[in-house]
Amino acid sequence: MNKLMGVVAAIALLAGGFYLGQARQPAPTVIKVPSEPKAAFTSSGAEEVAAAAVGPANVRSLHTPTSGELIVVNDGESIQAAVKAASPGAVIKVMPGTYKETVYIDKDNITLSGVIEQGRYPVLEGEGIRNDAVLYSGNGVTIENLYITHYKGNGIMGQAGNNFIIRNNFVVDTGVYGIFPQLGKNGIVSHNVVSGIEDAAIYVGMSENIDVVFNQVFESVAGIEIENSRHALVESNYVYNNTGGILAFVTPGLPIKTCGDVLIRNNFIVGNNHENFAIPGSLVSNIPQGTGVLVMACDDVVVEGNIITDNESVGIVFTDFSLASNTATDPDSEPNPNRPKILNNLMRDNGQNPAPAVRAVMAAMLETTGPDIVDTVGMDDGCILNPERFRTIGLGKYSECEFSTTANVASYTLPEPVPPRSLENVDKGKLAYYGVCAGCHAYASRMIGPPTQIIQALYMDNPQGIADYAANPVKKRPDYPEMPPQAHLDDETRLAAAQFMLQIKN
Amino acid sequence: MITVRHIVALLCACLGVWGSAAVGQDDFALSEDCPPGFELTSGHCELRSLYLMYTSLEGAGVGGLKTGLPVYRDGFSPQQIDLGRYLFFDPVLSADASVSCASCHNPDLGFSDARGRSVGITGDPLARSAPTLWNVAFLKSFFWDGRAASLEQQMLGPLYDAHEMGSSPEILLQTLNAIPTYRRLFAAAWPDEFASPESQIRLDQVYTAITAFQATLVSLNSRYDQYAHGYADALTEPEKEGLNVFRSFVARCAECHTPPLFTNQQIAVIGTPEPDGLPFDPGAQVPMAEPSQRGGFKVPSLRNIELTAPYMHSGKFATLREAAAFYTGGRGHAVPEGEELKIHWHIWEPDLTDQELDRLVDFLKTLTDESFKPRTPTLLPSGLQAVHNKPVETGITQTGVEHNE
Numbered sequence: 001m002n003k004l005m006g007v008v009a010a011i012a013l014l015a016g017g018f019y020l021g022q023a024r025q026p027a028p029t030v031i032k033v034p035s036e037p038k039a040a041f042t043s044s045g046a047e048e049v050a051a052a053a054v055g056p057a058n059v060r061s062l063h064t065p066t067s068g069e070l071i072v073v074n075d076g077e078s079i080q081a082a083v084k085a086a087s088p089g090a091v092i093k094v095m096p097g098t099y100k101e102t103v104y105i106d107k108d109n110i111t112l113s114g115v116i117e118q119g120r121y122p123v124l125e126g127e128g129i130r131n132d133a134v135l136y137s138g139n140g141v142t143i144e145n146l147y148i149t150h151y152k153g154n155g156i157m158g159q160a161g162n163n164f165i166i167r168n169n170f171v172v173d174t175g176v177y178g179i180f181p182q183l184g185k186n187g188i189v190s191h192n193v194v195s196g197i198e199d200a201a202i203y204v205g206m207s208e209n210i211d212v213v214f215n216q217v218f219e220s221v222a223g224i225e226i227e228n229s230r231h232a233l234v235e236s237n238y239v240y241n242n243t244g245g246i247l248a249f250v251t252p253g254l255p256i257k258t259c260g261d262v263l264i265r266n267n268f269i270v271g272n273n274h275e276n277f278a279i280p281g282s283l284v285s286n287i288p289q290g291t292g293v294l295v296m297a298c299d300d301v302v303v304e305g306n307i308i309t310d311n312e313s314v315g316i317v318f319t320d321f322s323l324a325s326n327t328a329t330d331p332d333s334e335p336n337p338n339r340p341k342i343l344n345n346l347m348r349d350n351g352q353n354p355a356p357a358v359r360a361v362m363a364a365m366l367e368t369t370g371p372d373i374v375d376t377v378g379m380d381d382g383c384i385l386n387p388e389r390f391r392t393i394g395l396g397k398y399s400e401c402e403f404s405t406t407a408n409v410a411s412y413t414l415p416e417p418v419p420p421r422s423l424e425n426v427d428k429g430k431l432a433y434y435g436v437c438a439g440c441h442a443y444a445s446r447m448i449g450p451p452t453q454i455i456q457a458l459y460m461d462n463p464q465g466i467a468d469y470a471a472n473p474v475k476k477r478p479d480y481p482e483m484p485p486q487a488h489l490d491d492e493t494r495l496a497a498a499q500f501m502l503q504i505k506n
Numbered sequence: 507m508i509t510v511r512h513i514v515a516l517l518c519a520c521l522g523v524w525g526s527a528a529v530g531q532d533d534f535a536l537s538e539d540c541p542p543g544f545e546l547t548s549g550h551c552e553l554r555s556l557y558l559m560y561t562s563l564e565g566a567g568v569g570g571l572k573t574g575l576p577v578y579r580d581g582f583s584p585q586q587i588d589l590g591r592y593l594f595f596d597p598v599l600s601a602d603a604s605v606s607c608a609s610c611h612n613p614d615l616g617f618s619d620a621r622g623r624s625v626g627i628t629g630d631p632l633a634r635s636a637p638t639l640w641n642v643a644f645l646k647s648f649f650w651d652g653r654a655a656s657l658e659q660q661m662l663g664p665l666y667d668a669h670e671m672g673s674s675p676e677i678l679l680q681t682l683n684a685i686p687t688y689r690r691l692f693a694a695a696w697p698d699e700f701a702s703p704e705s706q707i708r709l710d711q712v713y714t715a716i717t718a719f720q721a722t723l724v725s726l727n728s729r730y731d732q733y734a735h736g737y738a739d740a741l742t743e744p745e746k747e748g749l750n751v752f753r754s755f756v757a758r759c760a761e762c763h764t765p766p767l768f769t770n771q772q773i774a775v776i777g778t779p780e781p782d783g784l785p786f787d788p789g790a791q792v793p794m795a796e797p798s799q800r801g802g803f804k805v806p807s808l809r810n811i812e813l814t815a816p817y818m819h820s821g822k823f824a825t826l827r828e829a830a831a832f833y834t835g836g837r838g839h840a841v842p843e844g845e846e847l848k849i850h851w852h853i854w855e856p857d858l859t860d861q862e863l864d865r866l867v868d869f870l871k872t873l874t875d876e877s878f879k880p881r882t883p884t885l886l887p888s889g890l891q892a893v894h895n896k897p898v899e900t901g902i903t904q905t906g907v908e909h910n911e
Contacts, residue, residue, distance in 0.1 A: 084738070104750055106571055106738070131754035137570035153755035159765075160562075160569030176755050183562075183569040183764075208563060253850070255568045255770040281837055282851050328775050328798040328848040419561075426559055430545070434554030436727055438542040439877035445539070488732035488740050493556075506539075506546065 029388045038404040045231030045261045045412045052414045059410045064142040065109045079103045096120035105136040114145030126151030136161050144168045154180045163417040167191050177203045186418045190214045199284050200225035206256040211413050221278040222247050228256050233412040235265045244287040245272040250297035252330035259298035263406050271310040286323050288313045288355040295337050296323050304343035313358050315350035315372040340382040347372045429496030443506050466498035536585040536694050541722045542878045553580040555726050556735050568764040571734040579643045582718030585695040590719025598888035601672035608894035610636035616813025622821020626670035635821045640810045643721035650819045652804045653793035657717040682707045687887040725809050728875035748869025756856045768808035774850045775802040778818045779840035786842050801847045812871045830866045834858040
């Protein structure tokens, strides 16, 4: 706790430095009527989405491809058994009931969908002993209509699945993160209700092209956190009674170092005054109770059109790693929140009861309340519209924004699934031959298995013969060990490898 | 011991004559083929793996099952690779011909040495353990404290450290140039640079050849990999349970030991203890000149981890089970009194059960793959005998069979 106080004091001191360095009297309000339209908002994410031709009609049109295969899971049955039986494209419908298991999806294009009857949901019950409710590492997953509670780790966790949709779930009193897609590209997190989480209720980690929209998050340490990610839209969420509302962070020490192009837009960020109950040592244990929006080292963050009220320490904070004082310094992580952009938020009654250390520093400035907006670094490349409306600290070098809205960006997701693999210049047969078969077969010389030349002479025009034999080999040659089965390669890959094997010349 | 070393040193002094007399020049020819896992393309060996079908976010090579590899080293010629193999196993590279690269990076011991702390020419334990060389082609920093940025830079450490191989650039050049077989082999690996009979072996060629060999030590065909590529039956149910513990946000192993390499290549301060009686190792604090990195070490890959006991930077833990149990002992539980460490945020108190620890170990053993293990040369261009399979006190079971004949 002392550490936390120290951190808050450090932030406040920094902020105080800027505060004291500036004129105490606010500039007189200048009444302006725009004479010409502002420039259009541009960003790398906006260009990427525009290039993919997202029209207004197909915003967030991403969907998980289905094959017609349907598996129904009834109360008392195992969801995992259904996942195990499913082929890519299957829809798994889970009937209302209680399911005490961890579900893991390591296949592509699986839809895991709860059936809701008269308000009754399928409940994934962790009983305080299971780790995570749903883990996925497949591409193109949809997880919807589940009620998840009492898990120790995460509610829904992704590892590198692209094109995911996580929607219409309740995640209640569940461990560390409620919904945590990580290392994925192109995903939607929408219409979830998440509460009672000891880190972030919704946490997007090291990902790209993600929309977090229409969620309700409360009674968690952090409401929504975008971390080391690019092209994220956080819009129309109801974020209240967390310790901190919406976060955009670079966390130092992660393998992907940058965070940027994050739009925090049209959210309700209200009364985030919950006591900080984070795990000791976690980054969010540093968040001052009563923080609305917290941007740490993340670049090109736009905070636009939010209703930010009743957050008792501060409305919006832009800061650097001074907040992360309990973390080792990472020389490869750039600490500044570059190019902050603040557009016309509705702010009132923030800072009314600041956290103790903040209060102490404010008192030194003869103030009793925290500010609406503070930039503890004092960035000189930021911009803000109508700064006179807010009580601000550290914004002395901000200019007027050249654009007034990001409304021309409807979504940062892409309409078509990103390809799961790089298809260019990939010869699967070649990769399998050199990457697997070559462990035992060289072209002209004896290794563990016979030389490829000999196999070519035997099979000539019969690659299927090689593929079939490799799946179920039998002992053939007294002077060689029996070949281990290669059925781990699917039929298509084995055949492609066999075809490649028959045509190579060295 | 000392007399033996003196004798070896004397032998070294006249290696030029002795080496070529003992071994005929015709006994050595460099391979014209790439090692397994590589395709020969315009004279260069290029990596081929099913993982090349996949992409990764920002090209960082971290993710989940079907995630692509990070930037890697390849493109060396078959001859350079094979020359590197001879150099790697040849004790002539050390000051007294008693130690080769393979002494501490023994292919039969997971390219490590089964010791908590490695031993060089002096016979005394060094500060840290020898990291495995499996999959070094994919790494961007080297040594436990991450102080070297390339394999070429890394090998200067062991080659010239007085306690490791004890050589010097001058001695190394003099030694190699005095061995006609090596001159012939270097000429075969760099024909354009040995046009004149007066051409000498250069240090950068030595470093390149050893790097070329090391970059071929690829292990991406474990049972885990079969599972990752889509073969669900590659893992048993207990192993799948272990995978789920591994990647769960309770154990959080995969947050730093991230697939496909099972390392995120970052420095992490986790507060592991030293073996009894050893002083605290400041780790990355020293090369980074960064107090907050005190006790920081590079996250090691877990591929072939079954083969490289004991574990951690100085071998505190004898078994995988003990190493895994460290993480459930509580945040900072093994930090010496008086040390204020910035312990990594993922180190917490997951309260893993004994059963979960057992399943973790089950899963870690699915990361074993030595199918591309290179052949140990039976003869060396120096005429010396390979020294790396001298018996060690704390052996572990050898697995796999030698091949690539």
